[in-house]
Amino acid sequence: MAIINQATKELQVKIVYYGPALGGKTTNLVQVHDHVQTAQGNKGKLVSLATSSDRTLFFDFLPIEAMTIKGFKTKFQLYTVPGQVIYNTTRQLVLRGCDGIVFVADSQYEKMPENVESFQNMLDNLTALKLNLGEIPYVLQYNKRDLPNAAPVEYMEFLLNNREVQVPSFTATAHKCEGVFETLNMITRLLLHKFINQSQSHGAPQPA
Amino acid sequence: MARHNPHDMATLPQLIEEDIKVLNEALHDFLVQTDATTVLVIDKGGFLITHQGESKDFDLTTIGALASGAFMANQTIAGLVNEPSFNSIHQQGENFSIFCCNVDEEVLLVVIFRCHVGVVKYFVATTTKKIADQLEAARKRAPGQGVDLSMLNMADPQEIFRKKI
Numbered sequence: 605m606a607i608i609n610q611a612t613k614e615l616q617v618k619i620v621y622y623g624p625a626l627g628g629k630t631t632n633l634v635q636v637h638d639h640v641q642t643a644q645g646n647k648g649k650l651v652s653l654a655t656s657s658d659r660t661l662f663f664d665f666l667p668i669e670a671m672t673i674k675g676f677k678t679k680f681q682l683y684t685v686p687g688q689v690i691y692n693t694t695r696q697l698v699l700r701g702c703d704g705i706v707f708v709a710d711s712q713y714e715k716m717p718e719n720v721e722s723f724q725n726m727l728d729n730l731t732a733l734k735l736n737l738g739e740i741p742y743v744l745q746y747n748k749r750d751l752p753n754a755a756p757v758e759y760m761e762f763l764l765n766n767r768e769v770q771v772p773s774f775t776a777t778a779h780k781c782e783g784v785f786e787t788l789n790m791i792t793r794l795l796l797h798k799f800i801n802q803s804q805s806h807g808a809p810q811p812a
Numbered sequence: 813m814a815r816h817n818p819h820d821m822a823t824l825p826q827l828i829e830e831d832i833k834v835l836n837e838a839l840h841d842f843l844v845q846t847d848a849t850t851v852l853v854i855d856k857g858g859f860l861i862t863h864q865g866e867s868k869d870f871d872l873t874t875i876g877a878l879a880s881g882a883f884m885a886n887q888t889i890a891g892l893v894n895e896p897s898f899n900s901i902h903q904q905g906e907n908f909s910i911f912c913c914n915v916d917e918e919v920l921l922v923v924i925f926r927c928h929v930g931v932v933k934y935f936v937a938t939t940t941k942k943i944a945d946q947l948e949a950a951r952k953r954a955p956g957q958g959v960d961l962s963m964l965n966m967a968d969p970q971e972i973f974r975k976k977i
Contacts, residue, residue, distance in 0.1 A: 611827055612862075702857070785973055789972050
């Protein structure tokens with residue numbers, strides 16, 4: 605749940621990158637950290653709680669201040685979850701309070717069962733947190749498109765984007781930073797759009 | 813009292829200057845009483861809400877994110893050994909120690925200190941009560957308001973994050 609601080613004029617939102625192990629979630633954050641254009645001091649450090657073999661153990665965390673809207677500083681906090689099946693409790697902890705989700709799927713044919721399982725696991729974890737994917741903005745990213753055994757996008761759409769409401773999806777080669785910013789900008793737009801709709805339905809707040 | 817929907821984007825209380833003033837006063841009093849170095853109020857999702865004390869040498873945004881993760885992980889561990897009364901964690905260090913405790917369902921208090929943990933534990937109860945009361949007042953005041961973002965041009969997808977060329 606985003607934090608709106610009228611006193612310090614800050615809006616803070618949390619975006620979680622979810623998906624199967626070795627799908628490229630951490631790579632997305634690394635690329636954003638390395639390539640994002642921000643004013644000096646607006647990009648925080650990328651913190652990785654990883655094992656000795658660079659597998660995410662708890663989460664990766666990247667805070668970025670994106671822009672000022674009507675005097676509000678908008679701060680985004682990007683998280684990844686550990687993809688390995690055994691770390692499910694940790695994934696639930698990281699999902700707590702999330703405002704938007706990027707599901708990073710691995711495009712390799714043989715990874716399709718893992719993609720589907722991870723997506724179902726995300727639904728289960730959201731349910732455990734009393735959240736509903738229908739109410740959380742999310743986008744899909746089909747990563748590793750540069751690999752020869754990448755499945756057709758239509759097939760991945762059939763597997764992962766066949767819910768009642770279809771969501772935006774992007775092809776990506778995260779290690780080359782292709783598709784990374786497109787994905788991040790779309791989830792950000794969906795999030796802010798939701799805010800706009802909420803503020804219109806509730807009426808704008810009085811200034812402090 | 814109507815319970816807020818935990819999924820509504822603006823559920824955590826929208827904080828106005830009065831709220832932050834009360835929280836900061838409570839934190840300031842706590843620092844005076846305990847001689848702690850820094851005290852933070854954070855959301856369990858990892859957001860920093862406000863702080864008092866030394867901040868120049870600490871990355872408080874990251875401390876907030878990690879402290880909430882550590883607290884929630886320890887709470888889960890406590891649950892796994894059937895311990896329901898988990899309320900705080902204490903990391904004892906040589907230079908600085910950290911104490912993190914529950915304020916309410918959504919919020920935590922994090923104390924960075926050099927002094928004895930007993931002093932921190934003694935005064936923390938009053939401080940968390942003041943913070944919880946103020947957050948409850950904020951929830952009752954404006955449970956569903958958002959921010960007017962109508963100036964944002966949503967038609968331009970590149971406006972938000974740009975890639976360095």
